[in-house]
Structures are given as C-alpha cells and as structure tokens.
Amino acid sequence: MSVLYTAKASVQGEGRKGRGSTDDGRLDVELSVPKGMGGDDGPGTNPEQLFAVGYAACFHGALKNVARQNKVDASDSTVSSAVSLSKGDDGFGLSVELTVTIPGQDQAAAQKLVDAAHQMCPYSKATRGNIDVTVTALAG
Template identity: 60%
Template sequence: MSTLYTAQATATGGRDGHTSSDDGRLDMNLSVPAGMGGDDGPGTNPEQLFAAGYAACFQGALGVVARRQKIDLSDASTITARVGLHKTGLAFGLDVELEGHFPGLSPEAGLALMEAAHQVCPYSVATRGNVDVRLSAV
C-alpha cells in the first residue's frame, strides 16, 4: 500500500485543550460541551472535527462514484454528518448519521449514490464494523 498523504496534528490538554496541525492550517481551542458536563466554551470538540472530516471526505467519495456512474451531481449537493458519542460499559463509542441532499435527484437515487460512496470513502472503510453509520437522503 502506497501512502498518498499523511496529516499530522498535535493536541494538548485533552478535550479542554488545544489542537493544531504541523502546517499551521488547523489551530484551535477545544471545549467540552455542556451535554458532557463541560462549560460549553467557545472551542470545538473531537466529535465536531470528526463530523466535519467525515462529511467532507464522504462528499468527495460521492463525486468519485457519480463520475464513475456518469451522473452529474449539482454543486448544491450536501452531506451533513451527525456524530454521537455514547457510553458503552466503561468505554465510549461513536455513531454516525450521514444525510445527503441532492437537488435534481430523487431521494432513492441519492441514497443509491450514498451506498456506493460508503464502499469507497476512507472514513467509511475505517469505521466499518465498529461504528454504526446510518445513511439517508432527502
């Protein structure tokens, strides 16, 4: 396997700390949401970062799948990722909902594209078998 790209980020202070990438493009404070007992400060959190990354990656995978199937996806198509954090015994787990919006396509056609993208998206491949990922199209 040949690595195409490697991202690097460093975090300090855990969920109420700071994270930044080695190239300086990502540089942000982290805050614990009130729903987790935190102060709901102005920073982001790991679940938001994961949701943003998954949504962007999945949107890219959709583009690949649509091109392969000769389907013209509108620039207005969107993917919204919702990442839930839950307790499983002494550990914690994630669940994900990916919602697609495809102007000009039926929800059924959009969902079919999403199912194909789910087979090639690196985030989907990485989470398969250990994170519940639900797909929906509107």
C-alpha cells in the same frame, strides 16, 4: 497501498480542554468540553465536531467521485453528519448519522449513488464494523 498524504496533529492541555494544531499550521483550534459532557460550553470545538466535519467532507468527496463516474450532476449535493458520543456498560462509543441530499435525483438514483460512495469513502471503510453508521439519501 502507497501513502498519498499524512496529516500530523498534536494536542496540548487537558485533552478535550486544550489546543489542537497541525504541524503545517493550517489548523489551530481551541478545544472545549460540551455542556452535555459536563463542560462549560466555552469557546472552541471538540473531537466529535472535528470528526463530523472530516467524515462529511470525505464522504462528499467519495459521492462526487461516484457521481462523476456515473455522469450524474451532484454539484449541489450536501452531506450533513451527526456524530454522537455515548456511554454504555463497556465505556464510551461513537455513532454517526450521514444525511446526503442530491438535488435533481429521484430516491432510487440518490440511494444508489450514496451506497456506492459509502463503499468507497475511506472514513466509511475505517468505521465499518467498528461503530454504527447510518447513511440516508434524500432525493431533491
């Protein structure tokens, strides 16, 4: 594979409570610990929220590509993601739930598009076999 793009970012502070930014200055965010993890729910975002947005955006791009290839209008489609951080006997882990809505498609057609996008999406490929990812298609 040839590299098309490399994102570069750094975090300063206390990891989950600090500041994160990209080298090009396009993203500069305050990080905070959610209340459910012992934080104060202060201003800022957290790694799980950033991952949720990134995965949803990447999956949506894959879905649009698959829809175009199949000559399906997915212009009003939506991808929602939920990223959960859990703790077990072996430490911390992530799980993801993606819910994809494709208006104008019946359930079987929507599921076919979503399944194809899940095979194509780089985030799906990276997480496959590593964390639990559930993808649900909703017809519209």
